[in-house]
Amino acid sequence: MGNLRRLVLDVLKPAEPTIVQLVQALADLEGVDGVNISIYEIDRLVENAKITLEGNHLNYEKVARIIEEYGGAIHSIDEVAAGKVLIEDVDTPQD
Amino acid sequence: MDEPSGLLGRLSQHFHTLREYSRIAGVAEIARRYMAMNAFDGVLTMIGVLMGNYVAGVRSASVVIHTGMATSIAMGVSGLWGAYLTEAAERKRELAELERASLTDLGQTRIGRASRVAVIIVALVDGLAPFVAALIVLLPLFAAGLFGNILVSYVLALVLALVGLFGLEAFLGHISGRSLVGYGLRTLVAGIVSIALSFLLGTE
Numbered sequence: 001m002g003n004l005r006r007l008v009l010d011v012l013k014p015a016e017p018t019i020v021q022l023v024q025a026l027a028d029l030e031g032v033d034g035v036n037i038s039i040y041e042i043d044r045l046v047e048n049a050k051i052t053l054e055g056n057h058l059n060y061e062k063v064a065r066i067i068e069e070y071g072g073a074i075h076s077i078d079e080v081a082a083g084k085v086l087i088e089d090v091d092t093p094q095d
Numbered sequence: 096m097d098e099p100s101g102l103l104g105r106l107s108q109h110f111h112t113l114r115e116y117s118r119i120a121g122v123a124e125i126a127r128r129y130m131a132m133n134a135f136d137g138v139l140t141m142i143g144v145l146m147g148n149y150v151a152g153v154r155s156a157s158v159v160i161h162t163g164m165a166t167s168i169a170m171g172v173s174g175l176w177g178a179y180l181t182e183a184a185e186r187k188r189e190l191a192e193l194e195r196a197s198l199t200d201l202g203q204t205r206i207g208r209a210s211r212v213a214v215i216i217v218a219l220v221d222g223l224a225p226f227v228a229a230l231i232v233l234l235p236l237f238a239a240g241l242f243g244n245i246l247v248s249y250v251l252a253l254v255l256a257l258v259g260l261f262g263l264e265a266f267l268g269h270i271s272g273r274s275l276v277g278y279g280l281r282t283l284v285a286g287i288v289s290i291a292l293s294f295l296l297g298t299e
Contacts, residue, residue, distance in 0.1 A: 012199075014197055016119050017119050021115075043196065045196040046193075046197045069205055070204065070205065070206075071193075071197060071201050071204045071205070071206045072197075072199075073197060073198060
């Protein structure tokens with residue numbers, strides 16, 4: 001099975017625990033080289049986060065488990081990349 | 096993340112988890128509030144017990160200790176039960192509200208666990224604070240044999256109560272970043288008023 005290199009997730013999570021704790025917990029996972037979490041919408045109790053993970057062997061199940069453990073719900077998987085090299089989304093004339 | 100090895104490592108891991116839960120559930124603030132409020136209750140109730148015994152002419156240390164201990168236990172149990180029930184209900188409501196907002200069952204997440212741990216910590220603080228504060232005030236009565244005269248124990252216990260009240264408010268003053276002495280004096284007055292009013296009971 002091809003190794004998962006990039007995951008971009010749309011997550012709804014409670015304000016507490018903060019994204020500082022979540023990002024560190026995700027970064028501690030095996031196979032993860034780096035994580036970025038950015039908040040694009042804040043509600044009174046919850047916030048919407050875009051979580052981007054890159055690594056050499058990302059384990060989606062483990063990533064999802066950590067996010068759920070911190071109270072988050074994955075709404076969608078917005079981008080994935082796998083294989084020997086990281087391929088970026090390519091602009092086509094239709095775009 | 097490496098798994099900690101050995102007893103010390105596991106203890107440190109538990110402590111770390113507990114601190115994290117405490118931060119998620121905002122335990123420190125409410126525990127501090129309960130501690131100050133109930134220790135204050137404990138000390139003032141014990142002033143009442145001491146003055147009641149003194150005014151009623153009780154001159155046996157053992158009687159004062161027994162009534163004092165029974166009162167401390169009742170206050171401890173009342174604090175423990177009361178805080179457990181109210182805090183559990185409050186936390187459940189908060190979690191349910193968060194679950195509605197996030198459309199997720201949070202019971203098995205660290206938010207749910209933090210909420211359950213918070214209930215236990217707060218209940219323990221609420222029960223132990225008045226119990227321990229009352230026991231400290233009673234200490235001179237336990238040592239009544241050493242002083243010879245029980246009146247010395249009464250006076251020492253009341254002085255200890257007043258010092259405790261002062262210390263408690265100084266602690267609150269420290270938290271609020273205000274003057275320690277100014278804060279301390281306010282509760283000292285409460286103690287003195289309580290002693291004076293109880294004293295009037297005896298002068299018919």
